[in-house]
Amino acid sequence: MDRSWLKADRRTREFENGVDDLLMFAFENGYNEDKISCPCLKCAHSKSWKARIVKNHLFQNGIDETYTRWIWHGEPNIVESPVLDESDNSVSSNYQFCTRMGEADDDDVLSSDSSDFINHVKGEHEPLYPGCENYTKMKALVKLFNLKVKHGMSDSCFSDVLLLIGSLLPEGNNVPSSFNEAKKTLCALGMGYDKIHACPNNCLLYRGPQDEDETTCRICKASRWKLNKKGEEQEGVPAKAICSKVIDVDKLKNMQSQLVETLCQLEKHFPPSFFDVMIHLSIHLVREVKLCGPIFLRWMYPFERYMKAFKVYVRNAAHPEGCIAEAYVAEEAVERLVNFEEATIGLPKNDRHEQNAISKPLSGATMIKPSKEELHLAHLCVLQNSNHMSEHMASLMLRYQQHENDEVWLKTKQNEQFPEWFRKKIETELLHDHNSIGDDIRWMAEGPNKNVPTFSGYKISGVIYSTKERDNNRQVQCSGVCVVADTLMPSEKFKSVEHTSHTYYGVITSIWELDYNNFRVPIFRCNWVDMNKGVKVDELGYTLVNLNKLGFSNDPFVLGKHVKQVCYIDDTLEKFWSVVLKVPEKNFYDHCDDENEGSVEIELENELQLPVFPNVDELDDENTSYMREEEEWIQLP
Structure with missing residues (x-):
């Protein structure tokens, strides 16, 4: 075999x-x-x-x-x-x-x-x-x-x-x-290692027959596992972290008292020479975190590590700056020539901003076998972007002349019959001219594989998307999406239909990858917010959505390349409502500014205009004061 x-x-x-x-x-x-x-x-x-x-x-x-x-x-x-x-x-x-x-x-x-x-x-x-x-x-x-x-x-x-x-x-x-x-x-040959979990309060290590199977610390009773946003334990994910990106302000006061008590205990056992400036520094760390925020945003270790690389460049101790500059330029030049040897003239393009950026899954695949109705809707989502939709609509109007003025009825009928009609049409054309149909169209007409791989994360054109379930276990939000689509709005008693364009908001529940044998198409299955009950604009112009008011259950799929990513921030004034935040596109293509690459600006979705501020160059220098008035003061948190 x-x-x-x-x-x-x-x-x-x-x-x-x-x-x-x-x-x-x-x-x-x-x-x-x-x-x-x-x-x-x-x-x-x-x-x-x-x-x-x-x-x-x-x-x-x-x-x-x-x-x-x-x-x-x-x-x-x-x-x-x-x-x-x-x-x-x-x-x-x-x-x-x-x-x-x-x-x-x-x-x-x-x-x-x-x-x-x-x-x-x-x-x-x-x-x-x-x-x-x-x-x-x-x-x-x-x-x-x-x-x-x-x-x-x-x-x-x-x-x-x-x-x-x-x-x-x-x-x-x-x-x-x-x-x-x-x-x-x-x-596999024994050159491995074992991970040992630790109590988040550094009380003990979960090892040995006494503690290796415990789920809570026997000293402080703290949970062994990390908690998600809902406060539920994530079994298998240890709570101990070396450098946390989130600070629990309520624990800082208790942490300060523990530091003082620990140093007092150390003074009973160690001579005064032990307590140098580094030991004393721990007393000020809690206050520093209160004033400056998380340490990972401002620590100096990345710069110190990079300085080590600069020291290696020095060959002449009398002129260290020149050695560093010359070696740095030479290294950059060699790296550019090696990576971009086909185009060594001018600045190379960043692959992140190419329009044909590679899309790939970010997690392992879980195979599912969806129902016939679900696979039909997913396949229809892909076919709706073909050029044969108008041809099929014309054939339906000829076949059902009694409904030729009822666009809603014809659209519903098209969604039911188009995949099968498209398959038979391609088969007929292949009988007459075998070379007139491309391979992609042939496989698309046959339909996708019935076994569908699903993923919890996917990268499309440089943008990372994830499911709602994955977001619940992470500190970032990548499951919110919106799409602009045309809608048929029937008037009273379906006598006429109005074509309108709306922005629909939703949350990704699963990511499918339809397999057409010759190529794969990533699509998102989303819970869409009802436009009538779940979307509104407040008096300030901000768009708010209620993620519990769902609609469009008969059309849950959307192509991954057609959506834009958004974030939902809980509104503190209205329960169950969230403010929509636009996330800027990460692939700016030709409009990218290399100096600002990597910076992220999130804008609230509103239509308000900012006030016009005076030009600082036009201000009168004699009347401009650069000193604070006596009643002005700054209060630190």
Whole structure:
């Protein structure tokens, strides 16, 4: 059986068919559908689940590429001894040991760790590339890791070196493509580490038989897990954080008293020479946070780290500034030539602002099989942007002449029949002229795959979108969207129809990726706010929405490229209402200002005009005072 699909992309048909073959292989070998060993990278055969859960795990977490012999799903465990050099006695003995283990007692079941070790030892001692006699994959990785540690190579630099080596070697080489992939290989052989959770108040570490299974601290009773916006515990996410971006002001006073008490206790045990300026600095940290805000917005460590890079540039101690300037210019020039060697004249363009920016998912896929009605609506959302809609509408008006003046009825009928009409039309045209229809149109007419991958995050043209469920567990909001669309507004008794354009506001509930075999289309499923009951403009011109007043349940889908991102801020005056904030587009294309790139300005959605301020250059210098009056004062919080 061909098992090359283990290294295929998880979003391809090849990987999907391979997963089905694996599960069918387990069923044929007598495994129960409710208890199948999970070969995903996270479970690693340590847990057994239902077939449906195992399938979701494989799409979400990936599968071990070295699991070519399915011993945990009914295949006989026969380990063949590879051909090795006589000089490599240690490796040969390891293989003999593994083989004897398999021959000693067929009734003994190997543990998960032993199975992974045997599989990795077998896979990692393959030649580095076909025909290589001096290096195996494991030997090359160990030497590269030694160079990384010896010369202080960063993770990103190590990934670039791996890519370069892989491009220099012949095709079919086994060089990992990134540092993370190489690290997973070594971790599987025991070079890993364990994460230990800690109490958020630094009372204890959750380790050892007494505390490792506890969910609350036995000293201060604080929860072990982090809380989301709703105050619910996120099991599996530890509450301990090194540098938090959110400050709980209510805890600052208690933190200050604890610092003072701790220093008093230290004075009982340490001599005065211990209390230098750094120890004394902790007394002022709480007050500094009150006045200046979170430390991560103003700390000096990024600048100090960059100064270390500047110090390396110095070759002549008598002229350090010149050395730094010359080395910096030379490094920038070389980097530009390497990255943009095809266009070295002028300033290169930033890929972030290209109109054809790559769209990609930001999370693992969860496969679902939607109902026929849901798939029809999603497919219709894609087809509505084709040029055949007007042609189909004309045919409907000829067919149903009694309703030719009822646009609402005709539009409803078109939404029901257009996908099937479009498919038959393309089939007819292909019979007469096979080359007149493009591949994309052919696959679009056939409809999407019935198994749809869904994601919790997606990046489209440089903008990050996420579902509402994902936003509930994060400190940022990326699920709010709006779209401008034409609407048919029927008058009384449907005698006439008015075409109007409105801005519709909603929240992303799920992100689908429709698979048309030749291409994929990301679409958003949203909860849209009712325009009549859930949207209003206050007396100041701000747009407010009530996210609990929903409508348009028969049209929940929208193309990802057609929406604009917005934020919803809770209104402090009216409960259940939120103020709409516009988020500026991150891909400004030709209008981008490099000096202001990365800055974000959020504007309230209103139509008010700002007052006109006088020009400072026209003010009379004699009447202008640069001193505060006596009654002016500033109060610090």
